[in-house]
Amino acid sequence: MALNRNYNFKDVDMLMAAKTVTESFKANIGELSVIRTNWNEEYANQIADKIDDAIENYLGVDKKKELRSATSKLSAIQMPALRDVSFLKTQLEVDFSDDKTKLKEILKQLGFNDYLKQAQKKDQEALIQLLFKIKSNLTDSMRAEIISKGLSSELLDRIIEYAVQLKDANVSQETLKEGTKETSSQIAKIFNGIYNEVIGICKIATNYYTYDELKKELFTFSKVVSNMNAAKRISNQPEE
DSSP states (O other): OOTTOSSSSOHHHHHHHHHHHHHHHHHTHHHHTTTOTTOSHHHHHHHHHHHHHHHHHTTTOOTTHHHHHHHHHHHHHHHHHHHHHHHHHHHHHHHTTTOHHHHHHHHHHTTHHHHHHHHHTTOHHHHHHHHHHHHHHOOHHHHHHHHHTTOOHHHHHHHHHHHHHHHHHHHHHHHHHHHHHHHHHHHHHHHHHHHHHHHHHHHHHHHHTTTOHHHHHHTOHHHHHHHHHHHHHHHHSOOO
16 A cells, blocks of 8 residues: 555546445535535536546656656766776786876775765765875876876766766766655555545435435445455456
């Protein structure tokens, strides 16, 4: 059962039962209209339209589809970026193996000491920090010196480009996380509104039909759900 619902049924069962109750409401509106001033055919049709709209536009909505896509995009950038920064560090260690002091200074300035270990543990924020440290601190003179040792300039260009791509992808993912929460809350509000309205009709109608068991059953919400599921089970049974 999804969070923030006022009912203990599956969303599909709640909506289909609400639709069934509404049809019974419409069929008996001539009788029921004497109970309340706003109970008329127009009101019944409004509820039916509201339920149809919820089924059409919100039932089964994949609220996390875009989030999964953004996460996938982020992962697609993360792995090659991590590979390239690790490859850069290895080449620096080889190229400056005869000058440990210089190597230590380069690795420190480029952020390897502060962020590489966490980045290798799939920490996205650490990887972004490392990439931007490289992007910011890779001066023209340092770049020229590194390239003169034989390191590819294309590797450095890719790493700098990853910094922007990964930052944008991470922002997109975080924004969608919040958007997913808002969408879930909106759907819960719509479904709860339908349930509350229909259950209100049920409470009054069942009381009105206290001495008419057949009609009372039409407005007993749990009974409608139960009958609906029983019908499903029968229809799913294999033929003899």
